[in-house]
Amino acid sequence: MAENNVKWAAIPIRTHLITDKDDIVEVVVKYTSSIAEPNDIIIVAESPVAISQGRAFLSSSVKSSILAKFLCKFPDKDGSLATPQAMQLAINEVGKAKVILGAIAAAIGKMLGRSGDFYRVAGRELAKIDDIAGTLPPYDHYIVLGPKNPKEITDRIYKKTGVTTAIVDINDIKCVDILAISGKITEDQIIEILKDNPLGNDDQQTPLVILKKMITKR
Secondary structure, eight states, X not given: OOOEEEXXXXXXXXXXXXXXTSOHHHHHHHHHTTTOOTTXXXXXXXXXXXXXXXXXXXXXXXXXXXXXXXHTTSSOTTSSOOSHHHHHHHHHHHOHHHHHHHHHHHHHHHHTTOOOHHHHHHOGXXXXXXXXXXXXXXXXXXXXXXXXXXXXXXXXHHHHHOSEEEEEEEOTTSOEEEEEEESSOOHHXXXXXXXXXXXXXXXXXXXXXXXXXXXXXX
16 A cells, blocks of 8 residues: 655745734735645744834944944854844843853854854844845845744734644754744644745745645655
8 A cells, every 4th residue: 555645835925015014913814814724834934023013123223332343243253143233233132241141152162163152142032133134125224133922923823724833934054943833733843844945035025835735645
């Protein structure tokens, strides 16, 4: 007898340009209601969630302190806090003390040939900050913080749709970070499914993806 093999088909959903005037829950319901079914998974990119919460800041409007200009030298240069403006928003988010301790940890870590100590000490939420050029125009001139209370949002979407929902952060090197899940699937399962990064926050303007389970025979 042939054995069933489960695969997932990703359906990217193009949306309007999401702003802080939008309710992200209503946006998700609007664009997925005619497509998503109970056994599917709705994936929501983190940046549009944060933008809808008013957590996007025009870089040129952020006044950087001397401390921010100094501390931005310590996180990894390919990270999201390498500019004074982004570092200033990080300071505003978690406070000077945690960021200073994170910078000290990062400096020690570099001497030991280790990376990631800044975020381990200062707070993993700071790793969710998208610096300029990290998303769709006009937000390529904005710094976008991580979303607040993502679990509340996935719970609301799941309640309205009955479809498993996750808010995720995915980068181009196939690193998947699950911010929140509501429904019938585990974090490890979603990470495995999303390794090829079907979301598009840049010119693709597809911040939503519906994953449909496909049963094949082998």
